[in-house]
Amino acid sequence: MEIKMIPGGVCAALGFQAAGVHCGIRKNASKRDLMLLCSDLPCAAAACYTRNKVFGAPITVTRRHLQNGSARAVVCNSGNANTCNADGVEKATAMCKAAAAALHIPEDDVIVASTGVIGQPLPIRPIEAALPGLARSLCAGESAANEAAQAIMTTDTHPKEAAVEFTLGGKTCHLGGMCKGSGMIEPDLCTMLAFLTTDAAISPALLQKALLGSVQDTYNMVSIDGDTSTNDMVTLLANGAAGNAPITAEGEDFDIFCAALHALNTALCRQIAKDGEGATKLLTCTVRGANGGETAKKIAKSVVKSTLFKCAVFGCDANWGRILCAIGYTDAEFSVEHIAVWLASRAGRVQVCQNGAGLPFSEDEALAVLKEDEVTVEIEMGEGGAAATAYGCDLSYDYVKINGDYRT
Missing domain, CATH: 3.60.70.12 (L-amino peptidase D-ALA esterase/amidase)
Incomplete structure (x- = not known):
């Protein structure tokens, strides 16, 4: 095909x-x-x-x-x-x-x-x-x-x-x-x-x-x-x-x-x-190894919806803790013990988390990854075979400007 x-x-x-x-x-x-x-x-x-x-x-x-x-x-x-x-x-x-x-x-x-x-x-x-x-x-x-x-x-x-x-x-x-x-x-x-x-x-x-x-x-x-x-x-x-x-x-x-x-x-x-209002970057979150399809979808959406993480992506700040936070408040049942996280783009791929805990990584390499106009968060849950992908964007100053005077 x-x-x-x-x-x-x-x-x-x-x-x-x-x-x-x-x-x-x-x-x-x-x-x-x-x-x-x-x-x-x-x-x-x-x-x-x-x-x-x-x-x-x-x-x-x-x-x-x-x-x-x-x-x-x-x-x-x-x-x-x-x-x-x-x-x-x-x-x-x-x-x-x-x-x-x-x-x-x-x-x-x-x-x-x-x-x-x-x-x-x-x-x-x-x-x-x-x-x-x-x-x-x-x-x-x-x-x-x-x-x-x-x-x-x-x-x-x-x-x-x-x-x-x-x-x-x-x-x-x-x-x-x-x-x-x-x-x-x-x-x-x-x-x-x-x-x-x-x-x-x-x-x-x-x-x-x-x-x-x-x-x-x-x-x-x-x-x-x-x-x-x-x-x-x-x-x-x-x-x-x-x-x-x-x-x-x-x-x-x-x-x-x-x-x-x-x-x-x-x-x-x-x-x-x-092309989200005021966006400067496409934000993609791919979840693998989840214990079910709905769980994978909910986690992926939770990450791309996180206001704090969207702001971090706009500022090119590799604040991976916000990713774990968004995973953690997802309305689904799963373990955090095996979670691994990578930040990726055309500029490269940097692992920032393993087994639910942080890893040493190069801030310069992470900065280069986040400066690209398309950034992907890769999450491995380590619990099964389900996967899902969600799409969003960063949150910039212009979003407020556009919506502050949209009608007038």
């Missing part, structure tokens, strides 16, 4: 077109704020949503539209989350209606999403006015995918895209995607916003199973600041344009599809973590 990273983003899969434009939701006219994505063919559809009890109106509407397991298009605005508004569902429904009219498809075939400031009424007129032209500008290719990815950004510093190529039954298939997210990221079942596409043929039930399984090990293993957004959503559309025999039961083809989806989502969630 070969899974190859390729360009093309959300348009890498055959039969998908995208576009992004500035319609007037955001004050800065140089920033795109409305995205449209559409398949030439009907699609099986799957989605996961935030567990926040306060959730955006677009989630209410999208859940209703995906009850039949099918969809064909996605419309999304940035700059306004359409959350906590009395007319939120009405506005989200209007977005779907306008997109459906522009695309000449049924209204319930449209997925709708919004991201941005919470609690401010969404101006619907600019969206309705822009959608006919946006639909006419739909096209495939890297440029179109990138414009769409730009249109869903909020505090992101760059668009986030990825795509993979793989083979099912002798047919070349593709998975592509785009996502956004820099802050308010402590997801539960998904990330801020992620829109994924594939030209593989797969049943809606298995598509949902594959997506949920992948989300648990990728987006759910990302933490920027411990806040769960109200609008978190990840969707996956499968149009079957690759011509493979449809995946209708678990087996080799389903396993290959799941592996390709995991590779795609891992690439995307790493981009989210590295």
Whole structure:
């Protein structure tokens, strides 16, 4: 099985077109704020949503539209989350209606999403006015995918895209995607916003199973600041344009599809973590030798979520005691007697702990490791065969600055 990273983003899969434009939701006219994505063919559809009890109106509407397991298009605005508004569902429904009219498809075939400031009424007129032209500008290719990815950004510093190529039954298939997210990221079942596409043929039930399984090990293993957004959503559309025999039961083809989806989502969630608000470093924690998968996941997340350790990484301070502290308050059962810890990056690898106790190490070597823009904490628990990886970032002065005046 070969899974190859390729360009093309959300348009890498055959039969998908995208576009992004500035319609007037955001004050800065140089920033795109409305995205449209559409398949030439009907699609099986799957989605996961935030567990926040306060959730955006677009989630209410999208859940209703995906009850039949099918969809064909996605419309999304940035700059306004359409959350906590009395007319939120009405506005989200209007977005779907306008997109459906522009695309000449049924209204319930449209997925709708919004991201941005919470609690401010969404101006619907600019969206309705822009959608006919946006639909006419739909096209495939890297440029179109990138414009769409730009249109869903909020505090992101760059668009986030990825795509993979793989083979099912002798047919070349593709998975592509785009996502956004820099802050308010402590997801539960998904990330801020992620829109994924594939030209593989797969049943809606298995598509949902594959997506949920992948989300648990990728987006759910990302933490920027411990806040769960109200609008978190990840969707996956499968149009079957690759011509493979449809995946209708678990087996080799389903396993290959799941592996390709995991590779795609891992690439995307790493981009989210590295672009955390004010971040200067991608922080990865890999746990091995744990007594169970859930224990490994909890420990890895505990480390990347530690505010004290995130600050230490920003300051390039090899304060490994903060790692042990974060492991120690993890809500799981394990022994600390066999724990070993390494700090690693492109600059090298330094062991700082063995059997739960500190080791002499070179501060200069550790400093060189921590100065890199991608730093990994490797933890060996010495209790079993389970492993997990979590993704986060350092905590810099700019995080407070960005969030101190985000609305104003």
